[in-house]
Amino acid sequence: xTNFTLVVNGHNHVVTADPDTPLIxxxxxxxxxxxxxxxxxxxxxxxxxxxxxGKAEMSCSAPAGSFVExxxxxxxxxxxxxxxxxxxxxxMAERAAQCGYCIPGMIISTxxxxxxxxxxxxxxxxxxxxxxxxxxxxxGSILKAIKRAAREINT
Amino acid sequence: MSLxxxxxxxxxxxxxxxxxxxxxxxxxxxxxELGQKIxxxxxxxxxxxxxxxxxxxxxxxxxxxxxxxxxxTGGSNSMEESGTAxxxxxxxxxxxxxxxAALELAEAVGNLIINDGTISGRSNDKxxxxxxxxxxxxxxxxxxxxxxxxxxxxxxxxxxxxxxxxFAGLVCGTTAFLHDLELPGMVHARALRPPNYLAxxxxxxxxxxxxMAGVIAVVxxxxxxxxxxxxxxxVVRAASKLRRLARWxxxxxxxANVNIYEQLKSNPxxxxxxxxxxxxxxxxxxxxxxxxxxxxxxxxxxxxxHMHGSMAPSAAIARFHETGNLEVWSHSQGVYPLRSxxxxxxxxxxxxxxxxxxxxxxxxxxNGAEDAALDAVLVARAIDGRAVMLKWERDDxxxxxxxxxxxRVEMKAALDGRGKISGLSHDSYSDTQVxxxxxxxxxxKLLPAWYLQEPVAPPKPQPNRAPxxxxxxxxxxxxxxxxxxxVKHLVEALPLRVSALRALAAYANIFALESFMDELALADDQxxxxxxxxxxxDDRARAVLEAAAKTANWxxxxxxxxxxxxxxxxxxxxxxxxxxxxIDLRVDDSGQIDLQRAVIAADAxxxxxxxxxxxxxxxxxxxxxSWSLKEEVTYDSGGITSRDxxxxxxxxxxxxxTLETVLIDRPDQPFLGSGEATxxxxxxxxxxxxxxxxxxxxxxxxxxxxxxxxxxxx
Numbered sequence: 001x002t003n004f005t006l007v008v009n010g011h012n013h014v015v016t017a018d019p020d021t022p023l024i025x026x027x028x029x030x031x032x033x034x035x036x037x038x039x040x041x042x043x044x045x046x047x048x049x050x051x052x053x054g055k056a057e058m059s060c061s062a063p064a065g066s067f068v069e070x071x072x073x074x075x076x077x078x079x080x081x082x083x084x085x086x087x088x089x090x091x092m093a094e095r096a097a098q099c100g101y102c103i104p105g106m107i108i109s110t111x112x113x114x115x116x117x118x119x120x121x122x123x124x125x126x127x128x129x130x131x132x133x134x135x136x137x138x139x140g141s142i143l144k145a146i147k148r149a150a151r152e153i154n155t
Numbered sequence: 156m157s158l159x160x161x162x163x164x165x166x167x168x169x170x171x172x173x174x175x176x177x178x179x180x181x182x183x184x185x186x187x188e189l190g191q192k193i194x195x196x197x198x199x200x201x202x203x204x205x206x207x208x209x210x211x212x213x214x215x216x217x218x219x220x221x222x223x224x225x226x227x228t229g230g231s232n233s234m235e236e237s238g239t240a241x242x243x244x245x246x247x248x249x250x251x252x253x254x255x256a257a258l259e260l261a262e263a264v265g266n267l268i269i270n271d272g273t274i275s276g277r278s279n280d281k282x283x284x285x286x287x288x289x290x291x292x293x294x295x296x297x298x299x300x301x302x303x304x305x306x307x308x309x310x311x312x313x314x315x316x317x318x319x320x321x322f323a324g325l326v327c328g329t330t331a332f333l334h335d336l337e338l339p340g341m342v343h344a345r346a347l348r349p350p351n352y353l354a355x356x357x358x359x360x361x362x363x364x365x366x367m368a369g370v371i372a373v374v375x376x377x378x379x380x381x382x383x384x385x386x387x388x389x390v391v392r393a394a395s396k397l398r399r400l401a402r403w404x405x406x407x408x409x410x411a412n413v414n415i416y417e418q419l420k421s422n423p424x425x426x427x428x429x430x431x432x433x434x435x436x437x438x439x440x441x442x443x444x445x446x447x448x449x450x451x452x453x454x455x456x457x458x459x460x461h462m463h464g465s466m467a468p469s470a471a472i473a474r475f476h477e478t479g480n481l482e483v484w485s486h487s488q489g490v491y492p493l494r495s496x497x498x499x500x501x502x503x504x505x506x507x508x509x510x511x512x513x514x515x516x517x518x519x520x521x522n523g524a525e526d527a528a529l530d531a532v533l534v535a536r537a538i539d540g541r542a543v544m545l546k547w548e549r550d551d552x553x554x555x556x557x558x559x560x561x562x563r564v565e566m567k568a569a570l571d572g573r574g575k576i577s578g579l580s581h582d583s584y585s586d587t588q589v590x591x592x593x594x595x596x597x598x599x600k601l602l603p604a605w606y607l608q609e610p611v612a613p614p615k616p617q618p619n620r621a622p623x624x625x626x627x628x629x630x631x632x633x634x635x636x637x638x639x640x641x642v643k644h645l646v647e648a649l650p651l652r653v654s655a656l657r658a659l660a661a662y663a664n665i666f667a668l669e670s671f672m673d674e675l676a677l678a679d680d681q682x683x684x685x686x687x688x689x690x691x692x693d694d695r696a697r698a699v700l701e702a703a704a705k706t707a708n709w710x711x712x713x714x715x716x717x718x719x720x721x722x723x724x725x726x727x728x729x730x731x732x733x734x735x736x737x738i739d740l741r742v743d744d745s746g747q748i749d750l751q752r753a754v755i756a757a758d759a760x761x762x763x764x765x766x767x768x769x770x771x772x773x774x775x776x777x778x779x780x781s782w783s784l785k786e787e788v789t790y791d792s793g794g795i796t797s798r799d800x801x802x803x804x805x806x807x808x809x810x811x812x813t814l815e816t817v818l819i820d821r822p823d824q825p826f827l828g829s830g831e832a833t834x835x836x837x838x839x840x841x842x843x844x845x846x847x848x849x850x851x852x853x854x855x856x857x858x859x860x861x862x863x864x865x866x867x868x869x
Contacts, residue, residue, distance in 0.1 A: 017388070018388070021388045025387055025388040025391070026388075028335075028387075029386065029387050029388070033328075034331070035328015035329065037332075037334075037467065038334070038467065039467055039516075040549040040799065041548060041549055042549060042799055042800070044799060045800055047466060047467070074328070075327065075328035076327070076329075078327075079327065080327055080329075081324070081327055084326070084327070088326040088327060091322075091326045092319075092323065092326055095322060095766050095767075095770065097190075097325040098191070098192075098517055098770060098774055099189065099466070099514070099515070100190065100324075100325030100330060101332065101466045101467055101517070102466050103325050103326060104326075104328040107326060126808040126811075127809070130808060132808070133466065133800065133805060133807065134466070135464055135465060135466050135516070135805065136190055136517045136774045137773060137774035137776065137777030137778045137781075138770065138774060138777075139777055139808055139811040140773050140811065140813075141770060141773075142808075143808070143811075
């Protein structure tokens with residue numbers, strides 16, 4: 001166990017952990033950021049997405065120590081129920097969640113996509129969400145939510 | 156409609172509603188929120204019946220000793236059971252409240268109206284709120300009869316768009332799933348499953364694991380092996396090490412040498428004739444395809460094992476109190492049956508156990524939830540009273556969940572001189588469709604129990620005799636057919652663990668029947684839509700079929716190179732929601748199927764929450780499309796080989812069609828469950844569209860390019 005500093009949602013956190021611990025355990029269990037979901041631990045489903053350097057990255061396998069000096073944003077850093085991010089607002093408006101387990105990862109991937117490409121075409125949206133799995137079959141509503149978010153952000 | 160069975164089981168009005176002094180109301184359902192938005196529907200129904208703003212309501216869900224016992228949340232029964240029970244209970248509450256208010260306000264009951272919980276009369280200005288009347292008090296009333304519920308013409312809420320409940324927490328990541336709960340002093344555990352069903356633990360030198368940082372205990376009981384540590388990252392490391400140290404006897408092998416579809420035909424079985432949806436002990440008669448047989452067709456349809464594939468591996472929390480009482484948190488679909496199953500294995504009284512539902516990932520049936528609960532209990536029992544959070548890993552969920560059964564369906568039919576079906580036979584071969592745990596006597600359906608030093612074995616499956624139950628679900632066509640012979644075959648000694656997966660056998664039976672309807676129509680140069688309508692008396696079935704065809708611009712057979720359109724219809728269980736599906740797709744030269752557009756038309760009786768209903772129907776379609784195009788649990792004699800999302804691929808965003816859903820609202824009709832209604836029509840509509848596109852009849856799921864090429868070559 002060693003001490004190292006992670007910048008998460010704009011705050012510095014000194015954590016005490018083995019630097020090879022997968023980032024997700026540090027985020028969830030040391031920093032209490034339980035919106036980051038563990039789905040597979042194999043970088044195959046995208047439930048654990050966080051934003052790093054503007055990109056959506058999976059946090060379930062990469063060692064926490066490798067994120068020093070790379071600011072991380074989790075779903076908790078996007079918005080709250082009282083102050084929703086436009087993407088979160090769009091997901092709510094389209095009711096784009098059934099069980100909802102995959103949704104934080106979906107929203108993080110959407111954020112990375114829209115930051116890079118504020119007006120994506122449908123194929124670009126599908127490609128932007130290629131790493132995210134949903135088992136409830138909410139894809140249709142999620143696609144509508146992303147288009148709605150893009151419209152909202154662009155106006 | 157009669158009094159809801161849920162109200163017969165729990166007739167105390169106070170079990171369903173509490174009115175608080177603060178102006179808030181608590182409504183109870185025995186069903187669990189699984190992502191199907193039952194909480195939104197229950198709140199809407201209660202708010203409508205009581206005339207209060209839905210925002211005043213808190214709906215509490217499945218918890219033993221707290222909510223009514225409404226058994227499992229499954230079978231597309233929740234609206235029909237709990238929705239109806241809550242509506243009827245609220246009608247009783249309303250009646251009592253109005254009677255009380257009439258005395259307070261010196262007004263006749265018939266003159267009273269309720270507006271967001273405030274009751275007023277016509278003859279004076281006096282008013283009183285529900286919470287002033289009843290706040291904190293009990294009704295002390297037992298419901299023993301059905302009374303009139305609000306008439307749809309008086310609705311203020313139902314029929315308008317409904318605000319979905321619980322979405323803010325889901326989009327902000329603040330909804331606490333079971334996996335996210337933290338109890339004081341809670342420790343973490345992992346169970347280590349054997350390499351396959353039949354392997355036995357020989358020995359494990361766990362000294363080095365016990366010495367690891369944070370490790371509290373290695374728990375071993377026969378071939379049940381688990382490890383427990385202070386922190387989650389510590390238990391992950393410890394489990395990984397323990398996995399390398401455990402030595403398993405793998406002499407016994409799975410019966411993988413014979414193709415599953417051969418086993419379904421050749422293994423020992425019990426065969427039952429199904430008459431009007433009910434299995435009978437009458438001898439199975441010879442096939443009678445009618446006296447006039449102009450054309451005779453037969454075909455066999457095959458469905459592999461499918462998995463639930465929940466997005467998160469199963470988890471549970473267990474804690475023993477000093478009294479010896481046990482507390483469990485589970486994402487099970489049935490907290491009361493799980494309590495019975497745990498009491499049975501542990502030799503405890505049910506009254507000593509409390510099971511609380513906490514949200515899990517979508518389960519779509521019986522997944523690993525209950526097994527994880529027993530895992531957690533076995534670890535909690537071995538340590539000192541601290542709460543144990545036990546989580547399965549991805550590999551555990553993929554390899555150990557009870558799969559949806561493989562099936563073989565044999566169809567035979569004849570057409571008469573007028574192009575009508577003169578007789579039809581339908582034979583469904585399968586393992587059991589439901590092996591949910593409960594009070595199983597000297598047996599147990601909980602996986603960990605089978606591996607204990609003193610194992611509690613699973614019971615031998617018995618044929619499900621319920622109307623439209625397991626293997627025979629949707630085997631009985633809704634079409635008018637004079638001579639029908641429907642036989643269910645419960646096949647024994649099949650290799651993989653199975654239980655309830657969304658739609659049970661309806662998915663494979665409708666695949667077979669609705670593909671075969673197209674085969675019959677096309678063999679006689681009839682249009683698929685016209686052929687179905689010519690055999691259909693049920694007006695509601697006709698209406699969904701016609702609505703779907705119209706919305707999708709049904710064009711009939713077009714021989715458009717590589718582009719196809721297909722339709723299919725079913726009423727789930729012959730008694731739940733009606734759904735028709737039309738699929739437009741393309742097939743490329745490699746045999747890859749690209750779904751382009753899907754249209755659903757559905758009739759689920761009275762619609763309470765249109766968006767919730769749409770999302771159940773569309774979710775079912777996408778999941779069924781995933782099963783149909785991509786999914787098959789693979790295994791060899793050494794065990795399951797589908798162990799992650801690469802070895803068991805599912806549908807992704809690139810594969811999803813555009814969706815359009817038409818809801819036919821029937822405000823004067825009872826609720827009909829919708830969560831499983833589109834599964835069967837989807838697979839058949841895809842197969843029918845593929846035939847339209849490339850002239851290849853797909854009779855084996857999944858419709859991978861390999862299987863399509865094989866079907867083309869056959």
